[in-house]
Amino acid sequence: MTVLVETRGLEMRFALPTHFLSREKPVLHALNGVDVAIHKGEAFCIVGESGCGKTTLGRAIMGLLAPSAGEIDFDGTRIDKLSEHARRPFRARMQMVFQNPYASLNPRRTVFDTLAEPLHHLRPELSGAELRKMVEVVMLDVGADPKWGRRMPHEFSGGQRQRIAIARALVTDPEFVVADEPISALDVSIQAQILNLMTKTREERGLTYLFITHDLSVVEHFGDRAAVMYLGQIVELANVEVLFDGPRHPYTRLLLEAIPKLDGGSFDQEHQPGELPNPVKPPPGCAFAPRCPLANERCHRERPNLSVTGATQVACFAVEEGRD
């Protein structure tokens, strides 16, 4: 299997604003050494709760944020240090769909202008007729009426807007699409429409997806492989079936147990209050140790690394030592 996108030791630190006289210089660690290799043609999911760094990872890969350390490769070329000019050919090959279609479409542009913009920018050699043709083809592909082109975003419902946002991502004919929570702002019946559309475009165009979500039930349906993130680190990475049938990391188990199920049984258990630790002062050991039922003294002291255990990769001492 060929690797399309790879990150090695990716770190992202944000300096927080402080008082100008303050000696403390607080730094937020959004990503703490993330290694992922996304294969050509797969749907790779990143799952985690708010603040775990999943969006930061997607944005770093897209080049919307410059990583503090580490490397990002796209199709064998290192892209994180490229100049704006050298990066341009890659921009057409990787595109992004955002969470909120009410915010991601320019309210003062017609749908056609929104869809033509990436082509104007990345393929200036196209003639007007070619450009119109390409926009029309992509609109039909996502189930949008080409007549929508003359209308403005406010005339559309959330689901229709998200179709337009997907069309904008596909118009440059990319190989790789980062979809950051593309369905969480939508209603249940519309979510299914958009997920089906993404599956269809993936099959027809041979797309590789990086699907960022907090919703595990979507991952089970849509993803091939999934990585679970906690406080800027990947704690478990496996094929989706493996992850759902035999989750190894205690956090993955907690996440799976917490999903409200149609058959019931999840809310009847007693749940202790647990919170993500402060990312400015992360605990010295495993980030999950303060909430973990299996944590021992070593977990509070050392930080586990992702290592292969059976069919999955897990970052957990309890699993390594067979205490789980």
Added chain:
Amino acid sequence: MALLEVRGLEVAFPQGRRAEALALRGVDLDLEPGERLGVVGESGAGKSMLAFAILNLIAAPGRISAGSIAFEGRNLLDLSSDEIRKVRGDRISMIFQDPMMTLNPVLTIGTQMVETLQAHRRIGWDEARKLSIERLAQVAIPSSETRFDSYPHELSGGLRQRVVIAIALLTDPEIIIADEPTTALDVTIQAEIMSLILRLCRENRVGLILITHDLGVVAEATERLMIMCAEKVVEEGPTRAIIDTPDHPYSRGLLAALPQRSERGKPLNQIPGSMPGIADLPGGCAYHPRCERAYAGCHLEAPALEAHGPRRVACFRPLLEKAEA
């Protein structure tokens, strides 16, 4: 006689100069003491409108244009604003979606709790403080004595929602109306908050009206379920029965669209189109343009909610799987 009995409730908003559009079109609702009722629908289905209307909180220019809300035998719509204030927040409490919007950012949590108590009871500050700290401990807030003096921004989202629940429970209400109480929270926090709400409702025999878009949450938490579509109830009955064998095509469509209910690698079952706005409802059954079972009659007349055993369905061609099987 049920604890809460809502009959034919309608809410109207002005549309243009003369016309009005209905944001709630004749909703009936019953709640027994200690019962947990789920209200499910997509955005714009009128579920939050129902919650606000029950507490007579519809803001102008909207108004309750028809119906009655009987709580312990009294029609809440006939009460003066002073009288309804004695019910609202005291006998019937409400929990909203976003705890950052519900809590006052410039007052400590303690002040807000004492304020709530003193609005409804003759109670001294010391006693109110004691009771508040007790409630904070009850919702599993660690070191509740120091949290009493914290400001909302010092707490995480999950803790804030716990504070909101503690405030809702302060006055020992008969009914809690929770409008999407966990939508703004992460899944693990959602499980914590929901299991807490469930435990407290069971222990204190508090009735719960849980409004949400998430069928998984109601399946876990409620005994009875109402499914709303286009400002109306389309199906009502025991939660388990509706989840297992929905009678209304819309209920079935919603359930089938969930990834939990679908086979891996197959496309999800989708409902075509989207919810119509309140200003441009189609004639007849509002769901018919999206419905796979619609026939000519559905365009002409809106079906009434009719009893089928323990359930009520508003559809001319309900699925009624048990009858067919």
